Amino acid sequence: MQFPREVIVGEGTLESVGEISRRLGFTESALIIAGSKTFGIAGKRVKELLEEKEGMAVETFLVENATARDVEAVEEKIESLRPQIVFAVGGGTKIDVAKCSSANQGIPFISVPTTASHDGIASPLSSIKGSEKPYSVMAQAPLAIVADTRIIMRAPWRYAVSGCEDVIAKFTAVKDWKLAHEDKNEYYGGYAASLALMSAKHVMQNVGLMKTKSEEGLRILLEALISCGVSMSIAGSSRPCSGSEHLFSHALDVIRPNHAMHGERCGVGTIMMTYLHGGNWKRIRDDLKKLGAPTNARQLGVEKEDVLRALKMAKSIRPDRYTILNKLGLRRESYEYLAKVTEVI
Numbered sequence: 001m002q003f004p005r006e007v008i009v010g011e012g013t014l015e016s017v018g019e020i021s022r023r024l025g026f027t028e029s030a031l032i033i034a035g036s037k038t039f040g041i042a043g044k045r046v047k048e049l050l051e052e053k054e055g056m057a058v059e060t061f062l063v064e065n066a067t068a069r070d071v072e073a074v075e076e077k078i079e080s081l082r083p084q085i086v087f088a089v090g091g092g093t094k095i096d097v098a099k100c101s102s103a104n105q106g107i108p109f110i111s112v113p114t115t116a117s118h119d120g121i122a123s124p125l126s127s128i129k130g131s132e133k134p135y136s137v138m139a140q141a142p143l144a145i146v147a148d149t150r151i152i153m154r155a156p157w158r159y160a161v162s163g164c165e166d167v168i169a170k171f172t173a174v175k176d177w178k179l180a181h182e183d184k185n186e187y188y189g190g191y192a193a194s195l196a197l198m199s200a201k202h203v204m205q206n207v208g209l210m211k212t213k214s215e216e217g218l219r220i221l222l223e224a225l226i227s228c229g230v231s232m233s234i235a236g237s238s239r240p241c242s243g244s245e246h247l248f249s250h251a252l253d254v255i256r257p258n259h260a261m262h263g264e265r266c267g268v269g270t271i272m273m274t275y276l277h278g279g280n281w282k283r284i285r286d287d288l289k290k291l292g293a294p295t296n297a298r299q300l301g302v303e304k305e306d307v308l309r310a311l312k313m314a315k316s317i318r319p320d321r322y323t324i325l326n327k328l329g330l331r332r333e334s335y336e337y338l339a340k341v342t343e344v345i
């Protein structure tokens, strides 16, 4: 199991990156991976702190996407510079690229999220577009996480809502994992499952606080996202955090690329998959509504037909991942019924 060694969440924590780097033994060189926007938001400050206060040699590499080509470009940079440590500064995509490329090059990385939109900020898995697999694969866990709530608060609140939905998705992810254990004798880690579930419950219990868009709410969300990342480290896979609702989300992203955020698609998936599992789907939907999250096709910005196609495609996205969708083996009419009865279409 790989875990982060230092996790620092709170207001103004960015200022401690130099100290953390020193404590972990990185005093000479670093490479910062950021987007052009996130470099301005936090990357520049990380560079200043490492260079001026720690006297480190710091290079920057800006990426805009999370494609296999971006990973290759970053790997080339790492190969030529051989930095001691990589800092991943940004939202999901920048962290994914830094995580994947540093893992391939055998160099540790420190996660400095500028948004709280999904659990990739702390997980050992990364999702790379244009790769054969439209889902997350094992890379490495961050050595440290520095989540500065003052910076993350500046991102549009929609990102935090998406993060909440990615956490709420664990309700069905864990149900699917248990089902795979019962039906297919797949390994099931009760502790990892409980940790993911606890994070989901914690976020649900604090929906009221999330609505206030407060720093305290954001902190709860970050703790939940980081716990989800740890649960994947314990499980050694994304199983506790990604089930049929994620398969639906991935399928919808294949059909309608970049139409909604990861968490938003997962949230709508969770409503429908909870119905299939015989759970209280209305409660999930009502909590998502309270958060101001999308709960139907129109709000996701997709067509009804896209939802039906995604439901049909979901199983085939990842054939090795057994979920309620495999168990039920529904036909198109049943998917239509499901989407209608849950008011997604």
Ligand SMILES: [Zn+2]
Pocket: 118, 119, 166, 241, 242, 246, 262, 266
């Ligand atoms: Zn997710």
